[in-house]
Amino acid sequence: MTTVSQPVSSSSKVLPRLLRAIGGGHADTRLMAMVGVLALIWLCANILTGGVFLSPRNLFNLSLQVSVVAIMASGMILVIVTRHIDLSVGSQVGFLGVLGGLVQSVWLPDSVHAWWIASLVILGGGVFIGLIQGALVAYARIPSFVVTLGGLLFLRNAAYELNDGTTIAPLSEIFQILGGGQNGVLGGPLSWLFAFVVAGIVVGSLVRKHRRKRRLGIQKPLQASDYFSAAAWCACAFGFVAIVNSYNKPGTDEPMGMAFPVLILIAVTAAMTLVAKRHRFGRHVFAVGGDPQSARLTGINTQRVVLKVFALMGLLSGLASIVLTARLNAAASGAGTMMELYVIAAAVIGGTSLAGGAGTILGGCVGALIMQSLQSAMVLLGIPSPTQSMVLAGVLVVAVWIDTMWRERRPS
Amino acid sequence: MTTPLLEARNVNKAFGGVHAVENVSVSLMPGEVVALLGHNGAGKSTFIKMLSGVFPADSGQILIDGKSVDIRSPHDAQELGIETIHQTLALADNLDAVSNLFLGREQTDRFGFLDTEAMEHGARQTIERMRLRIPSLNASVRSMSGGQRQAVAIARALHFNARILIMDEPTAALGPEETKNVGLLIQELKRQGLGIFLISHDMHDVFQLSDRITVMKSGRLVGSYPTKELTQDDALEMIILGRKPARFAAATA
Numbered sequence: 001m002t003t004v005s006q007p008v009s010s011s012s013k014v015l016p017r018l019l020r021a022i023g024g025g026h027a028d029t030r031l032m033a034m035v036g037v038l039a040l041i042w043l044c045a046n047i048l049t050g051g052v053f054l055s056p057r058n059l060f061n062l063s064l065q066v067s068v069v070a071i072m073a074s075g076m077i078l079v080i081v082t083r084h085i086d087l088s089v090g091s092q093v094g095f096l097g098v099l100g101g102l103v104q105s106v107w108l109p110d111s112v113h114a115w116w117i118a119s120l121v122i123l124g125g126g127v128f129i130g131l132i133q134g135a136l137v138a139y140a141r142i143p144s145f146v147v148t149l150g151g152l153l154f155l156r157n158a159a160y161e162l163n164d165g166t167t168i169a170p171l172s173e174i175f176q177i178l179g180g181g182q183n184g185v186l187g188g189p190l191s192w193l194f195a196f197v198v199a200g201i202v203v204g205s206l207v208r209k210h211r212r213k214r215r216l217g218i219q220k221p222l223q224a225s226d227y228f229s230a231a232a233w234c235a236c237a238f239g240f241v242a243i244v245n246s247y248n249k250p251g252t253d254e255p256m257g258m259a260f261p262v263l264i265l266i267a268v269t270a271a272m273t274l275v276a277k278r279h280r281f282g283r284h285v286f287a288v289g290g291d292p293q294s295a296r297l298t299g300i301n302t303q304r305v306v307l308k309v310f311a312l313m314g315l316l317s318g319l320a321s322i323v324l325t326a327r328l329n330a331a332a333s334g335a336g337t338m339m340e341l342y343v344i345a346a347a348v349i350g351g352t353s354l355a356g357g358a359g360t361i362l363g364g365c366v367g368a369l370i371m372q373s374l375q376s377a378m379v380l381l382g383i384p385s386p387t388q389s390m391v392l393a394g395v396l397v398v399a400v401w402i403d404t405m406w407r408e409r410r411p412s
Numbered sequence: 413m414t415t416p417l418l419e420a421r422n423v424n425k426a427f428g429g430v431h432a433v434e435n436v437s438v439s440l441m442p443g444e445v446v447a448l449l450g451h452n453g454a455g456k457s458t459f460i461k462m463l464s465g466v467f468p469a470d471s472g473q474i475l476i477d478g479k480s481v482d483i484r485s486p487h488d489a490q491e492l493g494i495e496t497i498h499q500t501l502a503l504a505d506n507l508d509a510v511s512n513l514f515l516g517r518e519q520t521d522r523f524g525f526l527d528t529e530a531m532e533h534g535a536r537q538t539i540e541r542m543r544l545r546i547p548s549l550n551a552s553v554r555s556m557s558g559g560q561r562q563a564v565a566i567a568r569a570l571h572f573n574a575r576i577l578i579m580d581e582p583t584a585a586l587g588p589e590e591t592k593n594v595g596l597l598i599q600e601l602k603r604q605g606l607g608i609f610l611i612s613h614d615m616h617d618v619f620q621l622s623d624r625i626t627v628m629k630s631g632r633l634v635g636s637y638p639t640k641e642l643t644q645d646d647a648l649e650m651i652i653l654g655r656k657p658a659r660f661a662a663a664t665a
Contacts, residue, residue: 216529280524283507287515290506297466297502298568299486299516357506 030351030406034366041370045377052380056247060256062369062376063244064180064327067261068093068320069339070368073346074272075316077364078282078309080347081289083356084137084144086310088151089343092129092317093324093336095159096122100322101168101331104175115175123318129155130314131307138306152340159333169330179326180259182249191241191257198237206230261323265365268319273361285309290357345392346371349399353407371395415478417442417607418463418494418576423472425458432458434631435472440576440607445598447610447622447639449651455631456611457499460578463609464496465489476576490517493575497582499611501565505554509546510535512553513568538571539563542597558585566597577601578609583617595621615644629654 045053052058072089079086103118111117133151137144170176177184186194206226213221245255276282287295288302296302325331350367352359374395378388416439425433433455440446448456462469465486473480476492483489489496496502503512510528513535519527532549539546544563546556553561562585569577579598583591598608598621612618618625619639626636627650635656637646646657 212529274525278525278528280518280520280526283511283518283526284516287504287507287511290504291502294500294502294504295515297464297486297496297498297500299465299490301485301487357504 028360028363031360031363031366034350034363034370038366038370038373041373041377045373045380049377049380053377056243058376058380060244060247060259062372063240063262064259065376066365066368066372067180067259067265068324068327069342069346069372070265070365071268071320071323072313072316072339072343073350073364073368074268074361075309075313076343076347077350077352077359077361078272078276078285079144079313080344080352080354081285081356081359082306082309083289083292084306084309085148085344086133086144086151086313087148087340087344088129088133088155089313089317089320090336090339090341091152091155091159092126092314093321093339094333095129095155095162096125096318096321097325097331097335098159098162098168098333099125100175100325101171102163104172105168105170105331112174115172115178118172118175119178119322122322123315126314126316126318126321127311128314129317130311133314134307134310137310138303144310156333156337163331163333165333167330167332171325171329171331175322176326176329178260178264178322179324179329180261181327181329182256184260184326185244186257186260186263188245188255188257191245191255194258194263195237195241199234202230202233202237261327264319264323268316269361269365276361281305281308286357342368342371345396345399348403349396351403353403354400367399414441416440416475417444417477419475419478420459420463421473421475423459423462423474424470425455425462425467426470431631433462433469436628436631436633438626438633438636440609442575442605442607443602444624445602445608445610445622446624446626446636447612447618448626448628449612449618449647450628450634451651453630454628454651456628457580458631459628460496460580460609460611463489463494463576464498464578465494487516490572493573494578495569495572495574495576496578497562497565497569497580499580499584501561503553503561503564506552508552509549509556509564509567512564513538513571515568517572534571535567538567542567542570543593559587559590562586562590562594566594570601574606576607576609578611580611581613582610583612583614591617615647618647619644627651635660 042054076086076089100118100122103121104114108114108117129151133144133147136142136147173183206222209226210221241258244259245257247256248254249256276285284295284300284305287298287300288305292302321336324335328335346368347359347364348354348367349370350360350363350365352364371392374392375388378391383391419437419439421437422435423433423437424431424435436455436459438446438459448460450456461467463474463483465483465488468482468484474483475481481492483492483494504515507515510532514531519530519534521527535549544567546560546563546567553564556564562582583594586594595617598610601608610618610622622639624636625639625642625647627634627647629651632654634650634654637660642657649655649657
């Protein structure tokens with residue numbers, strides 16, 4: 001006979017219990033705690049900046065800034081889950097950006113097709129870089145720290161060599177749309193439509209879950225947490241659209257609406273979450289990270305998993321590079337400098353364990369949002385850039401410390 | 413004479429200059445439990461790992477149903493119906509019981525997306541069929557006791573209709589009650605016609621459960637005899653001194 005019981009809670013603290021109660025026992029309490037931290041940061045920042053922080057304009061910009069880091073963080077999470085690291089992502093962004101800039105402005109200067117050819121070259125280049133680094137890690141068994149440290153140095157200087165260190169600008173006008181400038185936004189009506197689409201998907205998945213569980217004969221198919229999270233997602237979608245729609249294009253009363261980079265980020269996050277949680281590949285990634293030797297013994301081709309993870313990271317670096325160069329309307333060899341640290345920090349603050357085997361894509365998004373919010377607040381407060389970096393460094397270390405304590409308290 | 417389920421002929425494996433397994437030939441009949449004995453480093457685990465595809469043999473032949481096969485990966489072994497319960501259990505601690513049971517062999521749609529309901533259903537059936545006890549299918553196996561983790565590893569080995577089961581120290585981490593259950597399970601599987609390789613240091617288990625005892629020392633086969641013809645002292649003599657008991661030595665010399 002199988003006996004199936006709920007795992008016994010080892011924690012007697014009030015807050016986690018409360019969160020679990022709200023979540024009906026299934027909610028990701030860690031994620032909710034992070035959202036709480038984020039809300040606190042926003043509230044404090046808003047008070048300190050006299051209401052500027054939560055203004056539509058600042059939130060719109062914040063959403064643009066966070067996109068680049070969060071797109072890459074979703075890939076970095078899988079890299080870290082497999083117990084590896086990719087230090088080269090910032091240099092990948094710079095190198096791939098220059099490559100894309102060359103395609104548009106030097107090789108195909110007058111072509112209307114330049115934007116998508118450049119994009120494909122950037123994405124393909126990212127995958128190629130990822131495959132090479134992944135092969136060196138997985139098959140040549142060189143530690144990823146070393147391989148990607150080499151990649152960091154090599155690609156940054158290769159970016160410089162590609163175009164003698166000069167910045168390529170301007171870029172194709174269609175390409176710029178991908179960066180979310182004034183032309184790179186959905187506008188008011190389409191943004192609302194987007195919110196309704198999201199709400200439709202959320203409600204649709206709730207209905208599907210209900211039907212499925214009914215079919216399996218479960219008495220109470222939906223828990224309070226299901227309704228709660230569905231409501232939260234809808235609120236997020238409509239709230240966000242309301243905010244970005246109340247920010248008008250300069251000199252007009254036309255709303256900006258959602259920017260393309262944010263759309264890309266949402267698509268990436270959704271796709272990567274599906275891959276991580278519902279796809280065989282994601283399952284194998286977590287198995288390799290949890291116990292590489294065991295994963296191998298069960299017949300998983302662990303080397304190929306690692307290779308694919310690095311290739312995926314390269315693809316996402318390419319995507320981030322497209323967004324960044326399009327937004328800046330310039331391809332500079334220095335673009336993305338130090339970004340690897342932001343990306344790794346976002347992943348780690350978002351609950352990805354450096355020991356491997358644990359992490360969520362959504363957590364990485366929230367981690368990126370926390371990092372970027374702190375930075376944005378400090379910029380608004382006029383805090384000098386070196387101090388900003390020092391603060392962010394402190395936040396990273398403290399976040400890992402809290403994470404360590406969290407894990408010790410809740411072994412499962 | 414019936415064809416052995418599995419037969420290894422003159423199998424060799426060396427690591428660097430060390431001959432971990434040298435010219436070992438062993439066979440396994442359907443419904444037979446063969447105990448593999450030997451000191452640590454005798455080559456039992458290396459031999460087993462060649463059968464379960466952890467690494468390929470350097471030379472020699474492995475036959476299944478009399479047909480020569482090539483086992484180069486754990487996947488190859490699984491395809492041939494060879495399932496292994498490793499000493500380490502080979503579980504991913506961060507995943508739940510169902511994920512572990514189907515690890516590397518997930519049920520998916522044609523796009524590779526997991527069919528979690530089908531897998532949970534399948535896991536539940538196997539666990540009930542084998543009368544195993546696993547408290548929660550959806551809790552990570554890290555939170556489970558040694559016996560429960562063992563149950564997950566056993567369920568995994570038996571879910572995919574294994575014909576040959578390799579058990580490496582299956583009772584080392586278990587209490588008396590759980591050890592007894594593993595014994596009952598082995599007898600049940602025997603009745604179903606599985607061939608089982610059992611590695612154990614527990615002489616009591618070995619004599620109670622096995623049909624034949626095969627002893628290795630320093631990578632070589634010392635001898636292989638029906639369990640009922642051996643005494644525990646005979647087995648110990650083979651393990652420690654690496655030679656056949658005198659009365660057998662005369663017969664086969």
